[in-house]
Amino acid sequence: PAFPAASLGRGAPVPGRCAYFVERKKRFCKMIPAPGRRFCGEHGQQEEENDRKRIPCPLDPKHTVYEDQLQKHLQKCNSRAKPKPVYFVQDINAGLKDVAEIPEKEVPICSLSKEKLDNLIITLKKASTGLELHLKEQVLSHQALQEALNDPKNGESAFKHLKQQASILGNMEKLHLLGPGRCFVEFGAGRGKLSHWVDVALQNAENVQFLLVERATTRFKVDGKHKRRDSVFERLQVDIQHLCLNKVPILEKKKLPLVGIGKHLCGAATDLALRCLVESYTTCCDGESQEPAPKRSRTDKTEVASNNSADNESNKDDCKPVAGIVIALCCHHKCDWTHYVGREFFKSVGLGPVEFNYFQRMSSWATCGMRETTTKASTSDESEDQSNDMEEHEQTCSKTESGSDTLQGILTVEERKEIGHLCKLLIDHGRIEYLQQHGYKAALQYYTEPAVSLENVLLTAVPMEK
Structure with missing residues (x-):
């Protein structure tokens, strides 16, 4: 709680800063509250006169948000899903997916x-x-x-x-x-x-x-x-x-x-x-998309040479x-x-x-x-x-x-x-x-x-x- 902080020998908050004592960090919150407020928006629920309810953010429960502003917050929350860049191709470098699975119970x-x-x-x-x-x-x-x-x-x-x-x-x-x-x-x-x-x-x-x-x-x-x-x-x-x-x-x-x-x-x-x-x-730097490139490589070279240096050299030319x-x-x-x-x-x-x-x-x-x-x-x-x-x-x-x-x-x-x-x-x-x-x-x-x-x-x- 914020109010007994001083009585517990925690000192006083910095003037103009939030009066909430962060137990985990053993210090007062350093955020700046709104004019006329003792607490910042994150700790506003601690203020007696503030009857607005704060709830954990569904995107990241490490921070809270006013319940009546949830929809507005979700549109700008830093934890929201961001659009993938053009160079994002799901699991393109992940390797084979049909490999044998390691047993779940690994013996130390x-x-x-x-x-x-x-x-x-x-x-x-x-x-x-x-x-x-x-x-x-x-x-x-x-x-x-x-x-x-x-x-x-x-x-x-x-x-x-x-x-x-x-x-x-x-x-x-x-x-x-x-x-x-x-x-x-x-x-x-x-x-x-x-x-x-x-x-x-x-x-x-x-x-x-x-x-x-x-x-x-x-x-x-x-x-x-x-x-x-x-x-x-x-x-x-x-x-x-x-x-x-x-x-x-x-x-x-x-x-x-x-x-x-x-x-x-x-x-x-x-x-x-x-x-x-x-x-x-x-293998795909000469193609329009991901899929056609390996096929083109195989038709240019024989199956035997597909994994050797000759195949690599053909890619050099392309x-x-x-x-x-x-x-x-x-x-x-x-x-x-x-x-x-x-x-x-x-x-x-x-x-x-x-x-x-x-x-x-x-x-x-x-x-x-x-x-x-x-x-x-x-x-x-x-x-x-x-x-x-x-x-x-x-x-x-x-x-x-x-x-x-x-x-x-x-x-x-x-x-x-x-x-x-x-x-x-x-x-x-x-x-x-x-x-x-x-x-x-x-x-x-x-x-x-x-x-x-x-x-x-x-x-x-x-x-x-x-």
């Missing part, structure tokens, strides 16, 4: 018997036979970030983010992806920092376009500050699962080759982004292809079998959705083993970025396998860490094979040191040469 890994756990580990190691277990270290930098990297005002977290961004740009430059006449699509863009640095690196380049894909509204965006006439920043507020790049007006108009980028694109979002780039864009993909991977424990692009690879080594479900959760062990070194979260502005590495790792430890410590009698921390890395590698290799089957030369590499980020693997891909 910490509840597995030692025999069952041992069998899972044996299966994991067998499936990983022949894979490159030691990735190439390719920690690079770029001159566009040198001034920022040398800025003494940077805190530790900001410095780590800059080092990662510099290495991503360095890897892009090595693949000859930084150049004019390109459209850079940043998935999970958040504040847009990665696109910002790409733009700085291309300050003298002409005809550069940026599309920043983010499903949530974002604070502290940096893309709005760009004034250079030769580059255009556009935000696409849509889930990657429903994004058809072919229908984005600027791409329909300019037909620019794409470069897909992302810094710490969590779990399933990486698979959705790969499918968005490799399938829903390149439309501007994806020139490259550079994505810093993250949070494999958030992957999903339905969206996963490497299902065929898993099946080829005798694995299915059940094994994927276990390996996906066990992947969190790769970072949980170092939780003592990652307990300090960022306090700088970078904590508002699209990914806070430390927070992600803390979530991994606390949410995915909270009982993993009970495995200490079976597996040591180092053994869990090794198994976690193996799970990540297996999942990522499925992505590599998927890209290879679609005509791309794909690779995994360490792009930064573990001390900078525990999620330090970069996925890169460029079209195969003829």
Whole structure:
């Protein structure tokens, strides 16, 4: 209640502000009431002389509305359904819908018997036979970030983010992806920092376009500050699962080759982004609608060649292809079998959705083993970025396998860490094979040191040469 607030030692509200004490926040409401009122519209029901009834909004019960103004409110409520953008195509990148369902009652890994756990580990190691277990270290930098990297005002977290961004740009430059006449699509863009640095690196380049894909509204965006006439920043507020790049007006108009980028694109979002780039864009960019394109592709090429590089080359002739993909991977424990692009690879080594479900959760062990070194979260502005590495790792430890410590009698921390890395590698290799089957030369590499980020693997891909 608002009235006893002062008597309970809560002090007094700020003059000219609402007199309602918000128990959850332990302070008075900061909204400005109407002239002559003690309470704001949200807390007006607390005022004795106000006999109008407020009810929870049916669109979002977190806020209330006067009952006699409900219909008017529904027309302008921020929670109302908004019209879908032209590039929204329901589930276009979601993957197959007829896959086998994972059993609803999943047994927690910490509840597995030692025999069952041992069998899972044996299966994991067998499936990983022949894979490159030691990735190439390719920690690079770029001159566009040198001034920022040398800025003494940077805190530790900001410095780590800059080092990662510099290495991503360095890897892009090595693949000859930084150049004019390109459209850079940043998935999970958040504040847009990665696109910002790409733009700085291309300050003298002409005809550069940026599309920043983010499903949530974002604070502290940096893309709005760009004034250079030769580059255009556009935000696409849509889930990657429903994004058809072919229908984005600027791409329909300019037909620019794409470069897909992302810094710490969590779990399933990486698979959705790969499918968005490799399938829903390149297979339909020469057609009027979604359906005819695959048919046209099959008639142009034989059934045998439909999934190889020759088919990809035919698409190159029909439309501007994806020139490259550079994505810093993250949070494999958030992957999903339905969206996963490497299902065929898993099946080829005798694995299915059940094994994927276990390996996906066990992947969190790769970072949980170092939780003592990652307990300090960022306090700088970078904590508002699209990914806070430390927070992600803390979530991994606390949410995915909270009982993993009970495995200490079976597996040591180092053994869990090794198994976690193996799970990540297996999942990522499925992505590599998927890209290879679609005509791309794909690779995994360490792009930064573990001390900078525990999620330090970069996925890169460029079209195969003829």
